[in-house]
Amino acid sequence: MSRQLPLTFRHGCRFIPAHSRFRRSPPLTxxxxxxxxxxxxxxxGTHRRKGDVMGxxxxxxxxxxxxxxxLGVVPLLxxxxxxxREPPPLLDGPLxxxxxxxxxxxxxxxxxPPFSTILSGNPAQTATYIHRSPDGLxxxxxxxxxxxxxxxxxxxxxxxxxxEGVVTVTDAExxxxxxxxxDAFVTPKGFSGTWDVIEPIKKHFxxxxxxxxxxxxxx
Numbered sequence: 001m002s003r004q005l006p007l008t009f010r011h012g013c014r015f016i017p018a019h020s021r022f023r024r025s026p027p028l029t030x031x032x033x034x035x036x037x038x039x040x041x042x043x044x045g046t047h048r049r050k051g052d053v054m055g056x057x058x059x060x061x062x063x064x065x066x067x068x069x070x071l072g073v074v075p076l077l078x079x080x081x082x083x084x085r086e087p088p089p090l091l092d093g094p095l096x097x098x099x100x101x102x103x104x105x106x107x108x109x110x111x112x113p114p115f116s117t118i119l120s121g122n123p124a125q126t127a128t129y130i131h132r133s134p135d136g137l138x139x140x141x142x143x144x145x146x147x148x149x150x151x152x153x154x155x156x157x158x159x160x161x162x163x164e165g166v167v168t169v170t171d172a173e174x175x176x177x178x179x180x181x182x183d184a185f186v187t188p189k190g191f192s193g194t195w196d197v198i199e200p201i202k203k204h205f206x207x208x209x210x211x212x213x214x215x216x217x218x219x
Contacts, residue, residue: 099131105142121148140206149196156209165201170194
């Protein structure tokens, strides 16, 4: 005897044997008979699972909302101390003002470096101090030099910014660098070498240090 298969209708319904394994409840009819079953029964469980998932998502969004809002506020809370911080107190002592470098160098006496250091030309120089610290360890000013070459030993750390002219600086080992208007560099204490002023030089300088007896610097 051939096995009877479920019969299916077009409109989402089908006949299955009353004793079929597709039924979840005991058979209510005699063997060989068919029972009309709606396809919606098979899909009811799927809809229920989808509903459970959507409910979980909604619950997650509802419960995580305050947490996300808190995380968004935390960076702002970290800025509160900076927004409410009091300004630092003023330093004790008399008020100080800035010191400006003049556009035009004030008149200054011309001098020559020690004759024994002059190698060529006539490197006549001027030095105008714009500021000196009370302890004499720091100074800033303007320095000029005419064309010439001379030996120089720095007994202080000095910052130099070339405003005009061209100079070639050579150290004791023979390494040389050429500086022009707009260049800036630092000469450390203890530097020994030569300055070859190719075009008249004008520079801003700041130096720091007590200097050594008998030492010679460009200013």
